[in-house]
Amino acid sequence: MGGDRVALARAMTLVENGSPGAADLLDRVYPRTGHAYRIGITGPPGAGKSTLVSRLVGELWKGGSKVGVVAVDPSSPFTRGALLGDRVRFQDLPDNSDVFVRSMASRGSSGGLAFKTGEVCDLLDAAGMDTVIVETVGVGQSELDVAAAVHTTIVVLVPESGDEVQAMKAGLMEIGDLFVVNKSDRLGAERMARGIEDMLRLSPARHDWIPTVVLLSALRGDRFPELLEAIESHRSHLEESGDLAELKTETARSRIRDLIDACIRQQFWATDGVNEQLDKALELIAAGGSSPYSAADEIIKKFTGGRG
Amino acid sequence: MDNPIRVLVGKVGLDGHDRGVKVVASALRDAGMEVIYSGLHQTPENVVRAAIEEDVDVVAISILSGAHMTLFPRILELLNGKGRDDVLLCGGGIIPEKDREELMKLGVGNLFGPGTPTTEIVAYLEKEIAARRGK
Ligand SMILES: Nc1nc2c(ncn2[C@@H]2O[C@H](COP(=O)(O)OP(=O)(O)O)[C@@H](O)[C@H]2O)c(=O)[nH]1
Ligand SMILES: [Mg+2]
Numbered sequence: 001m002g003g004d005r006v007a008l009a010r011a012m013t014l015v016e017n018g019s020p021g022a023a024d025l026l027d028r029v030y031p032r033t034g035h036a037y038r039i040g041i042t043g044p045p046g047a048g049k050s051t052l053v054s055r056l057v058g059e060l061w062k063g064g065s066k067v068g069v070v071a072v073d074p075s076s077p078f079t080r081g082a083l084l085g086d087r088v089r090f091q092d093l094p095d096n097s098d099v100f101v102r103s104m105a106s107r108g109s110s111g112g113l114a115f116k117t118g119e120v121c122d123l124l125d126a127a128g129m130d131t132v133i134v135e136t137v138g139v140g141q142s143e144l145d146v147a148a149a150v151h152t153t154i155v156v157l158v159p160e161s162g163d164e165v166q167a168m169k170a171g172l173m174e175i176g177d178l179f180v181v182n183k184s185d186r187l188g189a190e191r192m193a194r195g196i197e198d199m200l201r202l203s204p205a206r207h208d209w210i211p212t213v214v215l216l217s218a219l220r221g222d223r224f225p226e227l228l229e230a231i232e233s234h235r236s237h238l239e240e241s242g243d244l245a246e247l248k249t250e251t252a253r254s255r256i257r258d259l260i261d262a263c264i265r266q267q268f269w270a271t272d273g274v275n276e277q278l279d280k281a282l283e284l285i286a287a288g289g290s291s292p293y294s295a296a297d298e299i300i301k302k303f304t305g306g307r308g
Numbered sequence: 309m310d311n312p313i314r315v316l317v318g319k320v321g322l323d324g325h326d327r328g329v330k331v332v333a334s335a336l337r338d339a340g341m342e343v344i345y346s347g348l349h350q351t352p353e354n355v356v357r358a359a360i361e362e363d364v365d366v367v368a369i370s371i372l373s374g375a376h377m378t379l380f381p382r383i384l385e386l387l388n389g390k391g392r393d394d395v396l397l398c399g400g401g402i403i404p405e406k407d408r409e410e411l412m413k414l415g416v417g418n419l420f421g422p423g424t425p426t427t428e429i430v431a432y433l434e435k436e437i438a439a440r441r442g443k
Contacts, residue, residue: 009363017311080312081337086345095353101361105312105342119370249420 005026005097009129012102014194015119026119029126034248036068036125037235040146041175042138043156043172046180049135052156052218057093059224066098067123070117071135072146075105082106086135102125118149120252138172144232147175152234157196159188163194175197179213180227195234207210209237216246244278271303313437315366316359318346320383321373328400328422329370335426336433338366353380356386359395365437368429369399376403380416392413396436 003215011029015022019087039229041049041057050071057067082105091098102124104117121132138155147153155176160183161216167173179200182194193215200211212230238244268274283293317333319326326348333343342361346355349371359367367387371379380399387395398417408419418432 005360006392013314013363019311075342076337079338079340082312082342083333083337084342085344085345087362091347091354095357101358103344103362127387143322207386243394 004127005100008100008123009102011123012120014188015123016104016107016116026122029122029204032126033122034125036121036129036132038121038125038150038152039110039131039133040150040232041133041156041260042146042153042175043180044158044161044170047161048218049137049156049160050086052182053133053135054091054093054220055218056087056133056227057090057099057222059228061094061098063228065130067100067131068121068132069099069135069293070104070120070124070126070132071101071150072104072106072117072137074137075107080107096265100127110232114146116256117146121149132221133204138170142173144175151238151247152177152231154178154180154231156182157192158232159186159192164199166194167193167196168199173203173301174213177209178227178230179210180218181188181213181215182218184217184222186247191202206243268303274299274303277302313341313366313433314362314364315433316344316355316362316364316366317344317368318350318355318358318441319348319370320352320355320379321371321375322349324348324439326430327374332368332370332426332429333402334431339430341433351381352386355383355391356392359387360390360392364395365440366398366433368433369397371399371401371403374402374421374438376401376411377407379413380411381414382420384415394440396433396440 011025014025017088041053043049053071057069060067069090073082073084073086074081084103084105086103087101090101091102102120104120106115112121115133121134124132133183134146134150153175155167155170155172157179158181161167164173179196181196183189193213197213199214212233214223214227214257216227216232220235277299282300283292284290285292285295315336317336319329330345332433333345336343338389344358344364346358352442354370355367367383369380369383382395384397387397393415394419395417398419399419400422402422403419411419417436420429
């Protein structure tokens with residue numbers, strides 16, 4: 001990549017902002033995607049995700065891989081601002097063009113901008129990365145979207161984050177292909193790992209895959225060979241079962257739907273008279289003569305040729 | 309809607325207090341900016357690498373160790389070397405007036421003394437970036 005780092009970073013901004021030219025750029029880049037293996041890392045705040053990612057990048061890089069990282073933190077829905085602090089843990093990464101780290105604010109939840117993580121991963125993929133790692137905080141919708149767009153989802157848990165029942169409530173048990181119980185140096189980590197293993201044994205296997213549990217300390221950096229092996233065997237499983245190819249198709253399908261949805265929505269609200277009709281309907285509702293339901297129905301019928 | 313201003317906030321040099329930079333970082337976030345906090349003890353190389361990868365509009369650096377006359381020019385030089393002379397480099401610290409003038413001549417933006425109200429920093433960045441984006 002070399003001097004292309006600046007260009008790659010610029011391309012990410014263009015895509016993230018949905019600036020003019022973003023769709024053309026992604027269109028040109030798409031044929032060059034499909035090489036990178038994509039790993040999602042999620043879990044509660046403070047679980048050690050960034051510490052783990054940093055180690056994982058180091059290990060993969062030592063093994064000869066080029067690695068891209070996208071670290072997502074939430075935006076404030078009120079101010080749209082965000083404090084992206086994951087880089088603090090990425091100090092010891094090799095300073096060369098084989099490793100590229102980008103912080104992203106989730107934005108999506110506010111301001112109506114779509115969440116562009118998948119597209120940013122595409123750019124890293126097309127830039128020649130062998131592995132792309134996405135870190136998200138496991139508290140909302142974003143990690144579900146990310147889980148749908150990566151190959152292997154790793155859920156990181158710690159004894160402090162409560163027991164496996166808490167993880168289940170947060171919906172984390174369903175999305176993990178692998179579970180890391182981090183901070184093995186802390187009390188209760190081993191018991192938690194066993195609890196998760198028990199729970200996974202009792203749950204129905206998804207896609208004939210029973211998730212592995214790896215107990216480790218990201219801080220000390222032990223047991224990473226085991227983690228790499230677990231990732232590798234999930235990858236083989238996906239390749240052999242054909243799920244890898246299916247995932248690519250499904251990702252393309254949801255991209256197309258999203259793009260069409262966005263386009264239709266925009267066209268609809270730009271139609272002459274729609275907003276005037278909306279204002280009229282609101283007056284009628286205020287006067288007690290209509291409801292949002294019949295108003296929506298009428299507006300749709302009037303402006304989309306009768307379907308409602 | 310305007311795209312959010314992206315700012316890299318970090319601390320270069322050996323002193324280990326990060327309260328000041330954290331206060332600034334949260335104020336910028338509360339003003340709607342996307343703040344990439346890179347932590348303490350950054351080298352100019354680290355800072356510039358992060359600035360490039362994060363494609364920031366602003367690099368805001370705190371230097372209290374007195375090495376500002378070497379560190380700020382070094383960051384500028386590295387940014388320019390990558391073709392990113394459009395990035396606004398500004399910062400904070402205890403910097404004598406004479407040094408401040410010299411650094412500004414080199415192309416460094418505002419340097420805020422300790423205790424500057426964060427509203428002043430926010431206003432400066434908003435104005436400066438609006439002007440740059442307007443071009
Ligand atoms: N004791 C212990 N602390 C850890 C371990 N891994 C990470 N931490 C600490 O946990 C805190 C949060 O780590 P971070 O990676 O930022 O968590 P994230 O919010 O999930 O990304 C930091 O202070 C880390 O140093 C570990 O294996 N053992
Ligand atoms: Mg993190």
